[in-house]
Amino acid sequence: MIKVQGLTKRYARTVAVDDISFEVQKGQIVGFLGPNGAGKTTTMRVLTCFLPPTAGTAQIAGYDVLEQPLEVKRRIGYLPETPPLYPEMEVSEYLLFVGKLKGIPNSELKRRVEEVSERCAIGEYGDKLISKLSRGYRQRVGLAQAIIHNPDVLILDEPTAGLDPKQIIETRELIKGLAGDHTIILSTHILSEVEQTCQHVIIINKGKLVSQPDTVENLTRRLRGAESVAVEIEPRDGVPDAATAQRRLEQVAGVSRVIQRETRDGRLLFEVESLQGRQVRGELARAVVSAGWNLNELRPVALSLEKIFLELTASEQQRAEGGAR
Amino acid sequence: MRNILTIYRKELKSYFASWVGYVVIAFFAVIFGYFFYVATAIFVNQSFQSQMMGRGFPMDMNEWVIRPLMMNVSVIGLFVIPMITMRLFAEEKRSGTIELLMTSPVRDLEIVLGKWLAALTFYACVLAVSALNLAFLFIYGQPDWKPILVAYLGLLLQGGCLLAFGTFISSLTRNQIIAAGGTFAACLLLWVFEWVTAYETSTWGRVIAYLSVLTHFEPFAKGLLDTKDVVFYLSAIFLGLFLTARSMESLRWRA
Numbered sequence: 166m167i168k169v170q171g172l173t174k175r176y177a178r179t180v181a182v183d184d185i186s187f188e189v190q191k192g193q194i195v196g197f198l199g200p201n202g203a204g205k206t207t208t209m210r211v212l213t214c215f216l217p218p219t220a221g222t223a224q225i226a227g228y229d230v231l232e233q234p235l236e237v238k239r240r241i242g243y244l245p246e247t248p249p250l251y252p253e254m255e256v257s258e259y260l261l262f263v264g265k266l267k268g269i270p271n272s273e274l275k276r277r278v279e280e281v282s283e284r285c286a287i288g289e290y291g292d293k294l295i296s297k298l299s300r301g302y303r304q305r306v307g308l309a310q311a312i313i314h315n316p317d318v319l320i321l322d323e324p325t326a327g328l329d330p331k332q333i334i335e336t337r338e339l340i341k342g343l344a345g346d347h348t349i350i351l352s353t354h355i356l357s358e359v360e361q362t363c364q365h366v367i368i369i370n371k372g373k374l375v376s377q378p379d380t381v382e383n384l385t386r387r388l389r390g391a392e393s394v395a396v397e398i399e400p401r402d403g404v405p406d407a408a409t410a411q412r413r414l415e416q417v418a419g420v421s422r423v424i425q426r427e428t429r430d431g432r433l434l435f436e437v438e439s440l441q442g443r444q445v446r447g448e449l450a451r452a453v454v455s456a457g458w459n460l461n462e463l464r465p466v467a468l469s470l471e472k473i474f475l476e477l478t479a480s481e482q483q484r485a486e487g488g489a490r
Numbered sequence: 491m492r493n494i495l496t497i498y499r500k501e502l503k504s505y506f507a508s509w510v511g512y513v514v515i516a517f518f519a520v521i522f523g524y525f526f527y528v529a530t531a532i533f534v535n536q537s538f539q540s541q542m543m544g545r546g547f548p549m550d551m552n553e554w555v556i557r558p559l560m561m562n563v564s565v566i567g568l569f570v571i572p573m574i575t576m577r578l579f580a581e582e583k584r585s586g587t588i589e590l591l592m593t594s595p596v597r598d599l600e601i602v603l604g605k606w607l608a609a610l611t612f613y614a615c616v617l618a619v620s621a622l623n624l625a626f627l628f629i630y631g632q633p634d635w636k637p638i639l640v641a642y643l644g645l646l647l648q649g650g651c652l653l654a655f656g657t658f659i660s661s662l663t664r665n666q667i668i669a670a671g672g673t674f675a676a677c678l679l680l681w682v683f684e685w686v687t688a689y690e691t692s693t694w695g696r697v698i699a700y701l702s703v704l705t706h707f708e709p710f711a712k713g714l715l716d717t718k719d720v721v722f723y724l725s726a727i728f729l730g731l732f733l734t735a736r737s738m739e740s741l742r743w744r745a
Contacts, residue, residue: 249587
């Protein structure tokens with residue numbers, strides 16, 4: 166449905182997006198994840214034909230954004246970071262305007278406006294001025310605007326930014342409800358959001374793709390090669406002390422790093438990371454027990470998306486630094 | 491066509507949805523009302539005098555009231571037009587709604603035309619206030635209506651040309667004040683270009699004077715419909731709208 170190849174966008178002095186390629190299949194919800202200034206908005210603006218790419222191509226449903234922008238625009242719904250609303254309009258008036266702009270025939274216009282109002286739960290606000298709406302309702306009107314012409318592809322730029330927790334949950338539910346009919350790309354810098362709403366995730370940092378579209382589970386599994394294990398040791402009469410225990414754990418073959426976590430009532434808690442592809446749980450247990458210490462707990466630590474993200478961007482950075490040297 | 495109409499309706503409505511539209515109309519009504527009062531007062535005074543001097547024929551109302559009034563309107567227009575065009579694009583750029591327009595299946599030119607036509611219609615509404623004043627002349631006298639129509643056509647053409655430039659300037663910035671200031675400066679320049687004729691008679695002087703929008707309005711005020719002036723205004727309108735469309739395109743490459 167979406168095909169991006171070698172996309173580059175250069176501004177006067179900076180490169181906002183640098184040679185990214187990815188594909189998104191029909192019906193997927195893809196999270197576009199990256200820190201602020203990573204190039205998420207720029208990529209979305211290229212996909213919506215708002216900005217032309219400097220190099221590379223982007224296709225939506227087989228139409229190129231440069232060659233056939235009108236065809237592309239007919240097939241996308243776009244919610245920019247700030248919803249593009251006219252404060253002096255009433256909600257239904259605004260939706261009618263957008264509907265006409267998107268080329269909905271007059272005969273269907275009213276029905277479509279009612280449908281999307283219903284779907285976005287703004288039905289009873291039809292005759293309210295947009296300037297009088299709260300931030301959350303403005304966001305909903307923005308979303309209604311994006312789906313009014315029933316587009317194949319929905320592009321949402323930080324749809325939950327600036328909302329309160331309740332509104333965030335409602336918006337997420339709404340987006341999830343839209344999946345299936347639409348292919349959705351949503352950008353965010355909040356990792357948990359991707360975990361909760363998206364099946365697939367694309368990670369971008371400093372204008373470069375850090376990972377191809379992949380499921381959240383797959384990404385975890387791929388990184389899980391480097392296992393992270395929590396080890397809790399209960400010392401007896403101050404033996405072992407933290408430094409000794411840490412040294413012992415570090416000596417286990419396959420361990421790359423041992424970090425001491427906060428100790429609870431004298432217990433020692435370590436987080437042990439292993440090298441890629443090494444299972445070290447058994448050997449860790451043996452090392453602790455053979456030293457004659459009490460092993461209280463040994464459990465794998467689930468990699469949060471935060472961790473995945475940091476890890477991926479960090480390895481990207483290392484590679485870049487290695488190349489520079 | 492439908493797209494132009496959609497944009498047109500939205501723009502026209504937004505003039506009347508905010509206080510700006512009403513303020514502009516009120517501003518024009520007050521100033522024109524004053525000019526109208528002065529012009530008729532002078533006319534009444536002078537026709538009394540001419541009767542006392544024993545001249546038999548009545549003074550020509552078109553010549554003595556309407557023509558100078560129309561020249562005045564064209565000058566007031568220079569002040570009104572920046573207020574009409576300043577928000578056209580600047581406001582959309584500031585609030586981000588330009589993203590909606592530019593990612594909708596609408597051509598740039600359709601957006602430009604819709605906005606400009608709305609501005610022109612609003613300007614026509616402003617001018618209608620002056621027509622309301624002139625209507626009183628028909629109650630108390632018998633002015634010839636044909637030259638009046640020609641004058642209004644001239645006002646619309648001149649307005650359309652300045653509005654097109656104003657739309658262009660508004661598309662260059664996201665700040666309405668800058669858009670208004672720039673448009674006012676442009677309008678003023680296009681007006682005072684005429685003054686070079688006072689001291690410069692070379693080819694260059696003539697070229698510059700030719701560019702003045704006021705030079706081309708004078709025949710209209712007299713009630714003369716000259717193709718040369720119509721062509722001047724139409725080509726200026728075309729230039730202004732063309733520049734706006736180009737500016738929208740460059741917006742994509744720069745932004």
